[in-house]
Amino acid sequence: MDETLTDPRDEPLPESLSARDRFDKIHDDMRSRICLLEYPPGMKLSETELATEFGISRTPLRRVLARLEDEGLVTSVHGVGTMVTTMDMAELAQVYRLRKELVLLQTSLDTVPPSPALIARVEQLLGRAEALKSAPSAKEFSMLDRDMFLTLLDLTANAPLRLMSERLYFRTARIWLQQVTASQIDLMQEIEIYAGEVQDILDALKLGDLDAIGHIRRGHISLSFARMQK
């Protein structure tokens, strides 16, 4: 499969973007690289190299790094460097426990009824999950999970809840991928389970049963973490 088709990162850069748009684009880009383990935990990032690559100076790039640090994805030390953060099990467990609670809120606080468009998107995601069964790929799986998460986030209109949930998600997404890549988790089994979860969620969506979705997801998050711990 052609990588440029699945990874929209290498799009030709639009000519003139506003400063804000540039910031968002570079930030999302860097975040993706970290979450997809292109920049694995512990890796040292060079401000000057990144600035050169993005065609900007260090100043705006440092703003991106500052935000990534605020989000817990990198850490900068004066005179030493900027490193991608690692997470120990205790820290990971804290995030997972909180995420388990937040998914319930995502389908109970300021909810919006699922639109046909949203259901169609989930049906497409289910297709991607089924396709993964015959062509397993940890990275593709990771991207699917991310898209699924962002899609279901549209079930709530509560802006601060959306923001916090998103941050927590991107904080831990890479750790799971890391475990899979290290073959500590059986990828094929994860894909099977995941496809089942998407199917269950799709069924609940069509019935408009948001509460069920919350608890389905909560259960899967809990189980996923349990499998990871073993």
Added chain:
Amino acid sequence: MDETLTDPRDEPLPESLSARDRFDKIHDDMRSRICLLEYPPGMKLSETELATEFGISRTPLRRVLARLEDEGLVTSVHGVGTMVTTMDMAELAQVYRLRKELVLLQTSLDTVPPSPALIARVEQLLGRAEALKSAPSAKEFSMLDRDMFLTLLDLTANAPLRLMSERLYFRTARIWLQQVTASQIDLMQEIEIYAGEVQDILDALKLGDLDAIGHIRRGHISLSFARMQK
């Protein structure tokens, strides 16, 4: 009462702080000014003036402003300026609904048993609440509420929950103070109610009943918002 005793903001600046410490100090300072309405919503902030006041250049100050913008307290527009944000009722309602859920988590997720030191701190806070009855002050009340919030946050060890709760709190604290200052809320009545809440929480703390604390707080947040809406 001597203002310098209650407001630690005007401390003599320690000679040499690390870059990180300077950042934190200036950030907390700016956040206090915004939350205590020294910088009211809509006010335009000058980068150069602030940089001069803090004795630094615009570069590190801009990093502080960037974080405050990320926290939703200010907004910067290229060519226009940096303004303190305002909040409409719909947005405020969203934050309050989420905060109502999070206070429950603060006393149910990764909880730590209340230490004697924490109980002592709350007893001191109760003293401040009682003192406010004879000398009402909206600003003092606001600072008391902030200290109470931060104290009770120690009941959970879940770091991401602590961080998110803190951000949400500082996002809305100033709005309540604004309503009081505009005399749309009866300050004396609020103080009476608040002192009662602190007393209830203190009793529950001594019994080690964290669950009760969560629901007491949730109820008060709900009622407080209801009084604000009228």
Added chain:
DNA sequence: TAGGATTTGTGCGTATGTATT
């Protein structure tokens, strides 16, 4: 212990965008 190499943090001049006259 000392000194150089490397990296992040800071200061400042300039470019760019916006509003007003």
Added chain:
DNA sequence: TAATACATACGCACAAATCCT
């Protein structure tokens, strides 16, 4: 419409901190 004023955004050179030899 154009020009002027003023604000944020940017680029670059230098300072400060850390690490290694």
